[in-house]
Amino acid sequence: MMRMAVRVSCSQMICLSFTVGLCTAHSLKKDAETFWTPQSDVPVVFHRDVGDTFLIYEFLLGGLIIDEKNIITLKDEELASTRSAKVFHSIVNTQVPKTPSTIRKRLGDLPRSRESLEMDTFEQLVLASVYTAHRALSSSPTERQAWGDLFCQLVAAVTHDLSRKVVMC
Structure with a gap:
């Protein structure tokens, strides 16, 4: 089984900091009800409050392992054994799009x-943006x-969701 360990570089730290900022801004902007356990009509979400934002940051900063089937696990075994990590794994491995076609479809x-x-x-x-940043770092130039x-x-x-401003790529 081939595994790809992801190490955090300076550019990834900036990306992670940006992610924490976005999650914090969204949490402060929208007081959404979220749940830890799935219910028939309520989607599974990890992020309930600002504290969860920092927990996601800790997960990402600790490093990820992405296997050949794009299954993501946390490098830190102690963190990976927590209840929060199990919810995170469930979301990141079943709900987050990881191929260019599924990402484009989700955006569409x-x-x-x-x-x-x-x-x-x-x-x-x-x-998904964190995942694409990781993939970009480990890919060929094309x-x-x-x-x-x-x-x-x-x-x-x-950014559009947070600010209502259109960002052109």
């Missing part, structure tokens, strides 16, 4: 109205450009 399915994104959609877009374009589109969607 975003509501065209001026309403705010639901918390689960917002969270998935932010985590693939890096494609992943970078997807990253830009994801960040533009998140």
Whole structure:
């Protein structure tokens, strides 16, 4: 089984800091109800408050392992054993798009109205942007450009949700 360990570089630290800032801004902007356990009509979300934003940051800063099937696990085994990490794994491995075609589809399915994104959609877009940044760093120059374009589109969607300003890539 081939595994790809992801190490945090300076540029990734900036990306992670940006992610924490976006999650914090979204949490402060929208007082959405979220739940830790799935219910039939309520989507699973990790982020309930600002504290969860910092927990996601700790997960990402500790490093991720992405296997050949794009299954993501935390490098830190102690963190990975927590209840919060199990919810994080469930979301990142089942809800977050990880291929260029599924990311484009998710972006295309975003509501065209001026309403705010639901918390689960917002969270998935932010985590997909982190994933695309990781993929860009470990790709060839040609693939890096494609992943970078997807990253830009994801960040533009998140930024539009937070500020209502259109960001062009």
